[in-house]
Amino acid sequence: MANLVIENVKKRYGQTEILKGINISIEAGEFLILVGPSGCGKSTLMNSIAGLEDVSEGRILIDDDDVTYSSPKDRDIAMVFQSYALYPNMTVAENISFGLEMRKVPKDEREAEVQRVADMLQIGHLLKRKPAQLSGGQRQRVAMGRALARRPKMYLFDEPLSNLDAKLRVEMRTEIKKLHQKLGTTIVYVTHDQIEAMTLADRIAVMKDGEVQQLGTPQEIYDNPTNLFVAGFMGSPAMNFVPAKVVEQNGAFALELQASKPTIVPFSDQESLKPYLGKEILLGLRPEMITEPQPHKEGAAFVVTADIDVEVTEPMGADTMVLTRISEAEVNCRCNPVYPTKAGETIAMMLDTSKAVAFDKDTGERIDQ
Amino acid sequence: MNKNAANAGSGATQAGRPARLSLADWIPKIVMAPTVVAAVVCIYGYMIWTAVLSFTNSRMLPSYKFVGLEQYERLFMNDRWIVALTNLGVFGGLFILICLFLGVMLAIFLDQKIRAEGAIRTIYLYPMAISFIVTGTAWKWLLNPTNGIEKMMIELGFEDFRFNWLSDPDMVVYCLVIAAVWQASGFVMALFLAGLRGVDGEMIKAAQLDGAGIITTYRRIILPSLKPVFFSALVILSHIAIKSFDLVAALTNGGPGYSSDLPANFMYAHAFTRSQIGLGAASAMVMLGCVLAILIPYLYSELRGERHE
Numbered sequence: 017m018a019n020l021v022i023e024n025v026k027k028r029y030g031q032t033e034i035l036k037g038i039n040i041s042i043e044a045g046e047f048l049i050l051v052g053p054s055g056c057g058k059s060t061l062m063n064s065i066a067g068l069e070d071v072s073e074g075r076i077l078i079d080d081d082d083v084t085y086s087s088p089k090d091r092d093i094a095m096v097f098q099s100y101a102l103y104p105n106m107t108v109a110e111n112i113s114f115g116l117e118m119r120k121v122p123k124d125e126r127e128a129e130v131q132r133v134a135d136m137l138q139i140g141h142l143l144k145r146k147p148a149q150l151s152g153g154q155r156q157r158v159a160m161g162r163a164l165a166r167r168p169k170m171y172l173f174d175e176p177l178s179n180l181d182a183k184l185r186v187e188m189r190t191e192i193k194k195l196h197q198k199l200g201t202t203i204v205y206v207t208h209d210q211i212e213a214m215t216l217a218d219r220i221a222v223m224k225d226g227e228v229q230q231l232g233t234p235q236e237i238y239d240n241p242t243n244l245f246v247a248g249f250m251g252s253p254a255m256n257f258v259p260a261k262v263v264e265q266n267g268a269f270a271l272e273l274q275a276s277k278p279t280i281v282p283f284s285d286q287e288s289l290k291p292y293l294g295k296e297i298l299l300g301l302r303p304e305m306i307t308e309p310q311p312h313k314e315g316a317a318f319v320v321t322a323d324i325d326v327e328v329t330e331p332m333g334a335d336t337m338v339l340t341r342i343s344e345a346e347v348n349c350r351c352n353p354v355y356p357t358k359a360g361e362t363i364a365m366m367l368d369t370s371k372a373v374a375f376d377k378d379t380g381e382r383i384d385q
Numbered sequence: 386m387n388k389n390a391a392n393a394g395s396g397a398t399q400a401g402r403p404a405r406l407s408l409a410d411w412i413p414k415i416v417m418a419p420t421v422v423a424a425v426v427c428i429y430g431y432m433i434w435t436a437v438l439s440f441t442n443s444r445m446l447p448s449y450k451f452v453g454l455e456q457y458e459r460l461f462m463n464d465r466w467i468v469a470l471t472n473l474g475v476f477g478g479l480f481i482l483i484c485l486f487l488g489v490m491l492a493i494f495l496d497q498k499i500r501a502e503g504a505i506r507t508i509y510l511y512p513m514a515i516s517f518i519v520t521g522t523a524w525k526w527l528l529n530p531t532n533g534i535e536k537m538m539i540e541l542g543f544e545d546f547r548f549n550w551l552s553d554p555d556m557v558v559y560c561l562v563i564a565a566v567w568q569a570s571g572f573v574m575a576l577f578l579a580g581l582r583g584v585d586g587e588m589i590k591a592a593q594l595d596g597a598g599i600i601t602t603y604r605r606i607i608l609p610s611l612k613p614v615f616f617s618a619l620v621i622l623s624h625i626a627i628k629s630f631d632l633v634a635a636l637t638n639g640g641p642g643y644s645s646d647l648p649a650n651f652m653y654a655h656a657f658t659r660s661q662i663g664l665g666a667a668s669a670m671v672m673l674g675c676v677l678a679i680l681i682p683y684l685y686s687e688l689r690g691e692r693h694e
Contacts, residue, residue, distance in 0.1 A: 068590050089596035101587035105609035114605075115595035162591075174587075
């Protein structure tokens with residue numbers, strides 16, 4: 017168990033700056049996820065933590081030791097790779113014990129450790145096989161076993177689930193979470209899949225263009241994204257961004273939308289709207305904020321019922337996604353499947369703006385708090 | 386062309402014109418026919434003919450008086466054949482081992498992301514583009530005691546320097562090894578370089594994190610994963626060794642005496658210049674046996690591998 021501090025880390029390849037000053041600090045035992053679109057520098061950051069790439073500037077501390085210039089093997093970390101990177105010429109048991117062998121652990125201890133790891137991951141029956149004889153999911157387990165065997169201070173996972181099919185991915189995701197709860201070791205995990213990030217992380221660092229856009233718990237990031245990028249990246253289906261005009265109504269600031277008819281919705285953070293009076297902002301609405309009318313919410317603050325034109329409906333079983341258009345923007349709404357929705361019709365929907373967020377239209381930065 | 390023919394064939398099927406269909410179907414076969422005929426007659430036909438002749442008493446001209454295994458008995462009683470076989474063992478063994486070692490080392494060094502890699506690769510690979518005759522001639526000059534390396538060293542002031550392997554019956558076979566290694570190790574390098582490029586970079590990173598140094602990484606992880614490349618290189622090199630004829634012809638012409646003969650030179654000498662066709666055919670069959678002994682396990686493992694996939 018170890019804490020991890022990344023201080024102002026920069027990485028340059030010639031003129032191009034891949035990492036532009038990353039600052040992240042996590043406590044021992046935390047599960048940190050680096051998430052972002054491809055090319056955002058998350059894998060470079062991961063490799064820098066592992067010591068596989070040198071940083072151009074800044075410091076990396078593991079367990080309060082400055083490891084910025086230590087070699088990978090001296091950092092006492094283990095890594096699980098996207099391609100699993102198993103040694104093809106070795107059996108599963110040899111793969112798992114190779115790291116121990118390199119650290120001169122006696123043979124009987126190595127065997128005991130392999131057995132322990134195999135039991136933990138239920139791969140005991142595979143120990144004598146070669147990687148080529150394993151399925152994708154089994155290889156994934158072996159790769160994790162190899163990382164577990166050394167009992168390192170910290171685990172790094174580099175998109176470990178990307179090569180698995182959808183069903184297996186969900187299973188392994190749960191497995192990794194269970195493993196983290198059992199071991200309590202610090203984990204840094206890179207993914208481009210925001211659902212993985214939401215489900216696994218204690219804290220998420222959303223990255224874009226070599227910068228951390230936001231670092232926070234999954235719920236913070238979901239509810240309070242700092243800018244348009246984070247808001248749009250996290251959540252599935254994505255947050256809806258609706259252009260809205262700030263107006264004054266009965267002495268309070270409110271937002272005017274164009275649904276089926278012009279609709280005025282209230283907004284919680286009044287102060288923030290003041291400078292934008294008469295101008296347009298972007299209102300961020302999660303799909304679950306636009307639902308069928310729910311009687312128990314009727315009359316509550318920040319709840320407005322409006323008519324919308326249904327363009328497409330997508331039944332998903334638990335919910336039905338209704339695609340509509342508000343102020344020219346495509347908007348996803350999450351409805352109860354029993355509520356009658358049909359393409360081409362105009363139906364009443366309830367907008368709950370109590371947790372809606374507002375962004376500056378030009379900068380994409382968050383306006384309200 | 387085959388593809389066009391196939392398309393025309395399917396078009397004809399749809400239009401329901403069986404005459405054109407059969408023509409389209411025949412085109413690939415007609416195109417392939419000369420090659421197949423040439424291969425069957427010139428390779429397998431002559432192979433069988435040689436096998437037949439090896440059981441006859443043919444001397445200057447083929448005769449069909451069968452004498453059983455007499456030619457093989459004579460062959461293995463023949464001192465010159467035994468020298469040729471021993472030479473093949475020494476030459477083949479050293480040639481393969483040194484080529485593999487040098488090729489692997491060159492490939493590893495070239496794979497360290499060095500500058501001008503393309504140019505260096507070409508330089509090392511280039512000898513393979515030269516015929517063994519040229520290699521043999523060039524090395525004959527280099528190794529010649531009176532005007533090659535020995536002369537150069539003496540002129541540089543090393544008066545006692547002796548390098549006369551070419552004229553020493555016990556050492557001449559090593560001259561063959563030197564020239565052949567010079568020619569073929571670049572090719573082995575190219576094979577291994579391709580193999581090394583296919584190694585998963587993440588695997589090397591994993592080994593680094595596991596604490597393996599660079600030598601251990603190569604010895605325990607990268608090279609073992611190149612086993613198929615080793616196998617291909619081994620097969621190619623060993624059949625180069627067994628077939629070697631022109632190198633000996635150009636470099637030593639079998640001499641001094643017949644001390645640097647290889648089986649191919651023995652076969653050529655007896656079948657075509659010494660009017661011993663039967664004996665030559667028998668030696669050719671022994672060489673064929675050697676090649677098959679290497680090739681059959683290789684083909685077996687290759688084909689089984691394919692089925693496995």
